[in-house]
Structure formats: C-alpha cells, structure tokens
Amino acid sequence: MYLKDLTYSFRDSVKLSYCPLLFQGLLSFLLACYTYPVLAESLRNSGRDLGGVPLLLTSYFLITTLWVSVQKIVLSFDRKLPWPLNFTSRLTIQTLLIVALPSVLITGLLSLILFLYSGDASLVQRFAFMLQPVIFSFLLVINLIYTVWFFVDFCFFACNMGDMLSRACESAEKKLSDLSQANLPTNYLKxxxxxxxxxxxxxxxxxxxxxxxxxxxxxxxxxxxxxxxxxxxxxxxxxxxxxxxxxxxxxxxxxxxxxxxxxxxxxxxxxxxxxxxxxxxxxxxxxxxxxxxxxxxxxxxxxx
CATH class of the missing domain: 2.40.50.1020 (LytTr DNA-binding domain)
Structure with a gap:
C-alpha cells in the first residue's frame, strides 16, 4: 500500500521526460548522419541521386518524428503503468512498443523511400538488414538509460519522502509532547x-x-x-x-x-x-x- 501511494505521489510530483530535448535533437542528428551515407550509397548504386541535404533532412525528420511519438507513448505508460507497480508487464510492453515496433517502422519507412527511388528490391533488402539492428540497438540502449534514470529519480524521491515523513513525525511527536507537558500541571492538585x-x-x-x-x-x-x-x-x-x-x-x-x-x-x-x-x-x-x-x-x- 505504501509503495502504491509513493508511486502515484512520484508520478504526480515529478515530471519526467523520455529524453531531454537537446539530447533528443543530438541523437536524432547522429542517427540521421548514420543512415544518410547508407541511403545515399544505395541510391548511387541504383543510378539515382536524391541529393545530400534532402536525404539528410528526410532521415532527420523521420527520426525526430519517431522520438516524439515514442516519448508520448512512454509518458502515457508512466501514468497508466508506473514502473514500480507493473515492472514485468511494463518491461514487456515497452520492449515491444518502444523498441521493436519503432525500429521496424523507421527501417520500413526509409526502405520504402529507397524503393521508390531505386525500384531495386534486393537493394532495399540489403539496406534494411544493415539499418534494422543499428536502430534496434540504439532504441534499446536509450530505453535502458531511461529506465535506470527513472528508478534513480524514484529512489531519491522515496528517500526525500522518507526524510520528510520522519521529520513530520518528529515534529508531531514534539508538538504532542509540548502540548502534554503544557497541559500536565493542570491535572495536579493545586x-x-x-x-x-x-x-x-x-x-x-x-x-x-x-x-x-x-x-x-x-x-x-x-x-x-x-x-x-x-x-x-x-x-x-x-x-x-x-x-x-x-x-x-x-x-x-x-x-x-x-x-x-x-x-x-x-x-x-x-x-x-x-x-x-x-x-x-x-x-x-x-x-x-x-x-x-x-x-x-x-x-x-x-x-x-
């Protein structure tokens, strides 16, 4: 019962973000830079060239969109399935919906773009096999970092709440003691x-x-x-x-x-x-x- 109250109090008091905004932008840019040469080389091999800037912007836009969607899903989970109370089910759902599914979606979208410009299915298949493990591993690491970060914040919050509760009990005990001592003489024979x-x-x-x-x-x-x-x-x-x-x-x-x-x-x-x-x-x-x-x-x- 105490863990449940503490979890809901943490949920309502601490506003977590899936990943800081600046960090999201930097990671999106790095991942876009990784996918850009792979996508550009695949297009050149097919005899087509979309241009460096449009390719980079396309990758960055898709990855940023993925970040925003993932963050909204995670924050929704934090409210409906908080970690301490639903650890097993939360771990399973988050692995599927936040790691596996997004990695498949972004790989599929980038592969679809490549297929529309190259029309070469074998080229698209090789590109997907190269990109899918990287994005999956990337999202897995980020989710592990977020989970650890969540529990560290939760532990600090629980410690602070414990200290506050202890101080409140001591204060209440002192007040009761003072009140008792203040009222005690009135019970004696005057x-x-x-x-x-x-x-x-x-x-x-x-x-x-x-x-x-x-x-x-x-x-x-x-x-x-x-x-x-x-x-x-x-x-x-x-x-x-x-x-x-x-x-x-x-x-x-x-x-x-x-x-x-x-x-x-x-x-x-x-x-x-x-x-x-x-x-x-x-x-x-x-x-x-x-x-x-x-x-x-x-x-x-x-x-x-």
Whole structure:
C-alpha cells in the first residue's frame, strides 16, 4: 500500500521526460548522419541521386518524428503503468512498443523511400538488414538509460519522502509532547482542604513543605513554618495527585517538598539521610530506605 501511494505521489510530483530535448535533437542528428551515407550509397548504386541535404533532412525528420511519438507513448505508460507497480508487464510492453515496433517502422519507412527511388528490391533488402539492428540497438540502449534514470529519480524521491515523513513525525511527536507537558500541571492538585480544629480552610499545595502520616493522624506543615494542619487524604492517594517534580514520597510516612530540603548524605546500609530546613521544626531529618535511595537522588538532582 505504501509503495502504491509513493508511486502515484512520484508520478504526480515529478515530471519526467523520455529524453531531454537537446539530447533528443543530438541523437536524432547522429542517427540521421548514420543512415544518410547508407541511403545515399544505395541510391548511387541504383543510378539515382536524391541529393545530400534532402536525404539528410528526410532521415532527420523521420527520426525526430519517431522520438516524439515514442516519448508520448512512454509518458502515457508512466501514468497508466508506473514502473514500480507493473515492472514485468511494463518491461514487456515497452520492449515491444518502444523498441521493436519503432525500429521496424523507421527501417520500413526509409526502405520504402529507397524503393521508390531505386525500384531495386534486393537493394532495399540489403539496406534494411544493415539499418534494422543499428536502430534496434540504439532504441534499446536509450530505453535502458531511461529506465535506470527513472528508478534513480524514484529512489531519491522515496528517500526525500522518507526524510520528510520522519521529520513530520518528529515534529508531531514534539508538538504532542509540548502540548502534554503544557497541559500536565493542570491535572495536579493545586489546593487542599485542611482542618484547624473544627474549622476548615483551603491552602495552596505549593506552600506546604511536609506531609506526615503517623499513628496520631495525618498532618501537614507550611514550608515557611507556621501552623500545622490536619488533612483527610491517604498519603498514597495524595502522592498521585501532587506534582512529582515538587513532591517526593520519602517513605510511608512522609511526603516532602524539595524546597525544604537543605541537602542529603549517605547513611548506613545504602540509605540516605535528608536534612530539612529549620522552619520544619517537628522533623529535622528523614531517612530514605535503600530501595528508594537512587530514585530520590535522581529526583533531587534533576532541575524542576
């Protein structure tokens, strides 16, 4: 399916010509120059002389007409039977219609001209046997060159399309990532309902330095000190609702805000001792187990 779409896209985007115009003219002239002495010698042998210029122009006109016809047929094939999708059938048809048939036609036309002026059938037969292989080989080589040229252009086009597709995917992925990151903070908990005695208040989550869950209950303290509040959420549930760049679940008991951390140092058995600011008076340090030590270091050493 991808090859089909790529082939049709190549067909519609790249305008190929069977052979460049200047190259066509040069090849037509060279082939006319080849056929001219053969045709002229045959006419002289028959006692007739058409003249050099008319013979050369006649050959050139016939070959140029052949070129134009062949090019139109090839371009029609490119649209109806593109190479990558119809390689076998295209090769067979092009060999017959673009190589064999045109070589027979041009040899027949030049032979007919010779016969009209000489009237010698044996002379015409020798002329046809000399000319036919040359024109056939000439058209065969030109078609091989065109086919190779076509596939080289197609490969470059496919590579460019692949690069464009890759860049487009990367760009789309980046946009989705940026959009996701832009929308991500809106999913985090921004404020929290807390209790002070029998009174309820709403405070900003970013102002909280420490969440603690203990046998006495669940409480939190502002990062700049001050009151201690009670909350009703389970610590695990709360951890899933907070910004992971800002809060880290240090243990089953603590959730800590990175802004209250002074630093950390290794402790025994692969654990980490985290030192907190003095503003959090109830807790001076927190021990992080060996299982979460690496995760904590990565979290704390990554800029939020």
């Amino acid at each position: 404020s929290l309902d807390v209790r002070v005695g029998f009174r309820k208040e709403v405070i900003l989550v970013e102002s909280i330095g420490l969440f603690e869950a203990s046998a006495e209950g669940r409480s939190c303290m502002l990062k700049d000190g001050g009151f201690t509040y009670e909350f009703d959420y389970a610590l695990d549930t709360l951890a899933e609702s907070l910004d992971p760049d800002l809060f880290f679940k240090a243990s089953r008991r603590y959730l800590i805000n990175r802004h209250i951390i002074i630093g950390y140092q290794p402790a025994r058995h692969g654990r980490i001792r985290v030192q907190l600011k003095r503003s959090v008076k109830s807790v001076k340090e927190i021990i992080i187990s060996r299982d979460f030590a690496k995760e904590f270091r990565n979290w704390y050493n990554t800029d939020s």
